[in-house]
Amino acid sequence: MSTENLEQMIHQAGGDVVAMLRNVPMGNFAFPYKPEYSNWRDEQEAWATTAILFDQSTHMTDVYFKGPDVKRLFSETAVNNLEKFGRNKAKQFVGVNEDGYVVGDGILFGLGDDEYSLVGTGIAGNWVAYRAQTGDYDVEVTFDPATVINPNPRRIFRFQIQGPNALKIVEKACDGPLPAIAFFTMGEFTIGGVPIRALNHTMVGQPGLEHTGLEMIGPLDQGPAVWSALVDAGADFGLKEGGGLAYPTTALETGWIPFPVPAFYTGDAMKAYRQYLAPNTLEANYALAGSQVLPKIENYYVTPWDIGYGRLIHFEHDFIGRDGLAALAEQPHAQKVWLRWNVEDCARVLSDSLFKKPGQGRTKYLNQPFSDYAVSQNDLVLAGGAQVGRSTYSSYTVNIGSFASIGVIDREHARDGKELTVVWGEPDGGTSKPGVERHVQAEIRATVSTTPLT
DSSP, X not given: OOOSSHXXXXXXXXXXXXXXXXXXXXXXXXXXXXXXXXXXXXXXXXHHHSEEEEEOXXXXXXXXXXXTTHHHHHHTTOSSOOTTOOTTBXXXXXXXXXXXXXXXXXXXXXXXXXXXXXXXXXXXXXXXXXXXXXXXOOOEEEEEOOGGGOXXXXXXXXXEEESTTHHHHHHHHSSSOOOOOOTTXXXXXXXXXXXXXXXXXXXXXXXXXXXXXXXXXXXXXXXXXXXXXXXXXXXXXXXXXXXXXXXXXXXXXXXXXXXXXXXXXXXXXXXXXXXXXXXXXXXXXXXXXXXXXXXXXXXXXXXXXXXXXXXXXXXXXXXXXXXXXXXXXTSOOEEEEEEEEOHHHHHHHHHHHHXXXXXXXXXXXXXXXXXXXXXXXXXXXXXXXXXXXXXXXXXXXXXXXXXXXXXXXXXXXOOTTOEEEEEXXXXXXXXXXXXXXXXXXXXXXXXXXXXXXX
């Protein structure tokens, strides 16, 4: 039976959202561009030692908001303080539901005082677009979806350059002096006569590299010329072009969790929004995976404090979820940490996945460099056999020198050097997703770090 929206899909699944999403056939999020320019190991090393250039023009969704009420719209939808927001400003936008649980996040760009763009997976963009279209706002919304679901050419190119030599390369490529750009603001310059806007932000967690990255946007048809100019300028600085295999592993090093389960699958307050979301949206195909199988989808929801966004909450303005967050403020919160996986345990899991036959103890394959095999992967984290949190976004990077993941764990266990256990693989042989082979679960020791891994 066909369905017209997410609410109908949930009803058809008998209300069991966990089972519905754990058996969605979709794999992980698509990065539809060249997998490697050289090899993903050298590309990873480049952002820590020289510089890397990524083409972000295809995989993210951009949603544009323009009109006299745009600031009020975002102020009433975001936990952030937008009082001083405007042209050439940027924010890590965070939106929550009425109860204070995270709906989505993304980078908010101030293209003008009355025009913003919200860039990311599309989850947050869809949420704010819905508020704009159903609320009392004089705001026009324009969608520019990711390439894999977009029948039209993208509006702009988006390039990220990162690493200790990044600014030297841009200085050499641009037509004049590179303007000083404060962190998380945008500057303007030209490369080969092409107008560029660049956001100063970082994609890596290496100490000392916090302000050595620029995210550049410009006219789509001029993208190839700008890319070539940057590559030419980077020849003497060790610049590497980065592909789709290395790209998602940057999030592990920064500690950004791209895909927490969005908190709108339940509750009467979100019913109209679920009816708004079409069955072909990412939200309706939000494939869950991993060893953590919780009884209700609400058990997967997180607060901003749980994933490191507590600092962004400003109670001084009225916004959706303000009262819910206030009620949660004094309650215990989880803590985001990094988990360095034990090398010997990883080698055992890899060996058993490759060299044991089905039915002989084969483990779930540990893919490299990015190991998650669904949109939102949540693996059990144990202490003494008891569940103390979840592990997500697992990857291997040469800069860390091992597999690792981002943990969301009970605060009492968030201590540097604390050894915990990650359960790798799904129960009962695995779900029906095409990317999940029949396997047995395995335990991998993991050491906690409260700061980025090196």
